[in-house]
Amino acid sequence: MPELVFFSGTMDCGKSTLALQIGHNRSARGLQGVIFTRDDRAGEGKLSSRLGLVTNAVEAHEGMDVYAHLVGVLSEGGRVDYVIVDEAQFLSPDQIDQLARVVDDLNLDVFAFGITTDFRTKLFPGSQRLIELADRIETLQVEALCWCGARATHNARTVDGVMVVEGSQVVVGDVNQSSAEVGYEVLCRRHHRREMTAAAARAAALSPDVLPVSAG
Numbered sequence: 001m002p003e004l005v006f007f008s009g010t011m012d013c014g015k016s017t018l019a020l021q022i023g024h025n026r027s028a029r030g031l032q033g034v035i036f037t038r039d040d041r042a043g044e045g046k047l048s049s050r051l052g053l054v055t056n057a058v059e060a061h062e063g064m065d066v067y068a069h070l071v072g073v074l075s076e077g078g079r080v081d082y083v084i085v086d087e088a089q090f091l092s093p094d095q096i097d098q099l100a101r102v103v104d105d106l107n108l109d110v111f112a113f114g115i116t117t118d119f120r121t122k123l124f125p126g127s128q129r130l131i132e133l134a135d136r137i138e139t140l141q142v143e144a145l146c147w148c149g150a151r152a153t154h155n156a157r158t159v160d161g162v163m164v165v166e167g168s169q170v171v172v173g174d175v176n177q178s179s180a181e182v183g184y185e186v187l188c189r190r191h192h193r194r195e196m197t198a199a200a201a202r203a204a205a206l207s208p209d210v211l212p213v214s215a216g
């Protein structure tokens, strides 16, 4: 049975790499897929991984009907054996409903990849709809780690190096960009709640104001 699978995780946990691997393994067996993405860091119509691989993709613009797009490809004689969607958190709930329809009415597997929550720990609307509709939700096996060594479960946004908890939900950016105006860092929940990024932890460790005191 075809499935709608949601591969989810934090930023930088290997989602795009896995998307490329799934596409590669299927095309090596002669299958043809359609790859959608939205707002990839590498630019419009690209699916890129931090391992350096990049492939062309169909940009799923706001308001685009992804089901109708695939019906169009098929009705023009194109072949579609499966569908990959990267940065799926940026798709609208309606577009996620269209992906479910692709599975049910076109009998195609749909592999969607995305982060579940934003920098405020709130679900992206597209990810929420995927959690509601997916046949399966898979957590990636390669753990992204917080600076403390614990599994990173949350995404933090930094502005000029300082963690923020307010702002627009969508700002395209990357991890390990300390000099960028907007950057991201993956953290465990404990350190996300304390707004303790690696830089903040380093600064606190160096500060004479933060000497260990026993709770009296």
Ligand SMILES: Nc1ncnc2c1ncn2[C@@H]1O[C@H](COP(=O)(O)OP(=O)(O)O)[C@@H](O)[C@H]1O
Binding pocket: 009, 010, 011, 012, 013, 014, 015, 016, 017, 018, 048, 049, 050, 051, 142, 144
């Ligand atoms: N230089 C490197 N050597 C080995 N692995 C790397 C390197 N750079 C990035 N990676 C791997 O790539 C992962 C990020 O892959 P990517 O597919 O871009 O993540 P995502 O799409 O989840 O944001 C990192 O977690 C790490 O495992």
Ligand SMILES: Cc1cn([C@H]2C[C@H](O)[C@@H](COP(=O)(O)O)O2)c(=O)[nH]c1=O
Binding pocket: 010, 011, 012, 015, 016, 039, 041, 114, 115, 117, 118, 119, 120, 155, 156, 157, 169, 170, 171, 172, 173, 174, 184
């Ligand atoms: C947490 C968070 C992230 N984003 C953006 C930043 C990146 O462009 C993508 C995630 O890409 P990745 O391949 O998973 O690293 O999402 C955002 O817009 N808002 C956020 O809160």
